[in-house]
Amino acid sequence: MKILKSLQELREWRSAQQEVALVPTMGNLHDGHLQLVKSALQHCDNVVVSIFVNPMQFGPNEDLDSYPRTLDADCAALEKLGVSAVFTPTVSDVYPRGLEQQTKVSVPGISNILCGSSRPGHFEGVATIVCKLFNMVQPQVAVFGEKDYQQLQVIRLMTQDLSLPVEVIGVPTQREASGLALSSRNGYLTAEEKTQATALYKGLQDAKAGLERREDFEQIESQAVQQLGKAGFKVDYFSIRNANDLQPASKTDEKWVILAAAFLGKTRLIDNLQADNPAAT
Ligand SMILES: Nc1ncnc2c1ncn2[C@@H]1O[C@H](COP(=O)(O)OP(=O)(O)OP(=O)(O)O)[C@@H](O)[C@H]1O
Ligand SMILES: CC(C)(CO)[C@@H](O)C(=O)[O-]
Ligand code: BAL
Numbered sequence: 001m002k003i004l005k006s007l008q009e010l011r012e013w014r015s016a017q018q019e020v021a022l023v024p025t026m027g028n029l030h031d032g033h034l035q036l037v038k039s040a041l042q043h044c045d046n047v048v049v050s051i052f053v054n055p056m057q058f059g060p061n062e063d064l065d066s067y068p069r070t071l072d073a074d075c076a077a078l079e080k081l082g083v084s085a086v087f088t089p090t091v092s093d094v095y096p097r098g099l100e101q102q103t104k105v106s107v108p109g110i111s112n113i114l115c116g117s118s119r120p121g122h123f124e125g126v127a128t129i130v131c132k133l134f135n136m137v138q139p140q141v142a143v144f145g146e147k148d149y150q151q152l153q154v155i156r157l158m159t160q161d162l163s164l165p166v167e168v169i170g171v172p173t174q175r176e177a178s179g180l181a182l183s184s185r186n187g188y189l190t191a192e193e194k195t196q197a198t199a200l201y202k203g204l205q206d207a208k209a210g211l212e213r214r215e216d217f218e219q220i221e222s223q224a225v226q227q228l229g230k231a232g233f234k235v236d237y238f239s240i241r242n243a244n245d246l247q248p249a250s251k252t253d254e255k256w257v258i259l260a261a262a263f264l265g266k267t268r269l270i271d272n273l274q275a276d277n278p279a280a281t
Contacts, residue, residue: 002085003075007093010136013085020046020084022139022166024130027051028068029077032145032174032182037081039171040143049078050087050133056099057125068187087137094132105131107157110246114259115150115270118236126151127158134159134166142166147173147181149257149272153246173271175201181271188267197264199231203238204273207258211240211275217249224260233262243274254280 004010014020021044023036033049040047051074058064075086095102104124110116111123134142144152152170159168174182179201180194189197203224210220217240224238241248243255259272 001075001079001083004085004087005089007089007136010085010087010089014138017046017084019044019140020048020137021141021143022133022137023047023049023143024133025049025051026053026067026184027074028070028184028187029074030174030182030184032147034077034081035174036143036145036171037078037083039169040141041082043141043143043167043169046084047082048085048087048137048139049083050089050137052087052089052094052129052133054094054125054129055091056095056102056104056128057122059119059121062119063185063188068184089136094129102128104128105158105162107154107161110150110154110157113150113246114237114239114241115261118261123151123154127154130155131158131162131164134164139166141169143169143171145173146170146274147183147271149259150246153244179205181269183269185267185269189264193232193264193267196232197269199228199233200260200262200269200271201273203228203231204258204260204271207238207240208273208275211256211258212278214278228260228262233264236261236263236268238262251277251279253277 002013004013021040023040025033053067055064105127106124107127116123156168159166178198180197207220207224221238225235228235238260240256240258242253243257249256254277256275257272261270
């Protein structure tokens with residue numbers, strides 16, 4: 001497995017390859033990331049994993065500095081899976097003119113709601129780095145997790161709007177036995193918070209059951225917020241949306257997604273669950 005530490009090393013390696021699949025990550029890999037790699041390997045033998053903690057997608061009071069960086073363990077896990085190359089560029093390699101001067105990619109509408117409303121500029125940072133990674137690596141296929149559902153929809157729109165020749169693949173959320181979605185940020189939780197955190201998925205499951213019973217959207221949402229509050233969460237949002245454009249749910253949608261973001265102490269967790277409209281099937 002090649003470790004490519006600069007854009008120049010990547011370009012030299014890439015010029016000798018045919019098709020490649022890309023799995024973009026910020027490192028501190030867990031089984032959720034490894035599932036993305038396995039899915040990428042099903043599409044293409046030649047898989048590149050990028051590990052880059054992207055400063056552009058972090059807000060001023062967020063965890064950029066404390067974000068876990070575990071490169072040696074990450075590379076060991078990727079080598080075992082049969083990954084061809086790991087791309088770990090430096091910040092100055094990716095943003096040589098600095099963040100302020102950098103040309104940015106913004107996907108209007110969808111980027112300013114839900115997580116985008118709580119984290120201004122976040123999805124511009126995500127779209128910009130993913131667009132740059134696509135241009136740097138020139139993959140035929142790129143794989144992302146459904147855990148970051150809004151991010152996946154932003155990336156799909158960006159790829160379509162900019163006519164990028166990349167097939168974007170979404171992989172279902174990997175969970176612990178408790179239901180908690182795997183996430184690098186789970187590492188911030190105390191043992192007690194980790195037990196409390198299971199209420200997030202439970203809230204989503206209860207909401208999905210409410211949708212199956214055809215209960216009112218607002219009633220389901222407000223019950224979930226109450227339930228999560230009792231479990232110790234400070235809820236950022238809990239919202240039922242159209243699964244494609246993430247606009248507020250309507251009774252005529254074919255498919256919904258229930259999206260949640262909530263704080264346990266200082267840790268912000270996100271999760272989601274898709275649901276079919278029983279009236280549409
Ligand atoms: N539990 C999971 N199941 C499936 N995919 C996942 C899971 N967790 C993360 N991913 C995907 O892995 C990719 C890289 O994500 P990232 O490195 O931010 O990991 P993360 O665990 O989500 O970290 P964070 O705590 O920053 O959200 C993204 O496409 C993300 O959706
Ligand atoms: C897609 C991504 C690697 C871009 O930095 C990041 O947002 C992530 O890890 O989900
Ligand atoms: N998994 C999304 C990356 C972030 O929260 O910045």
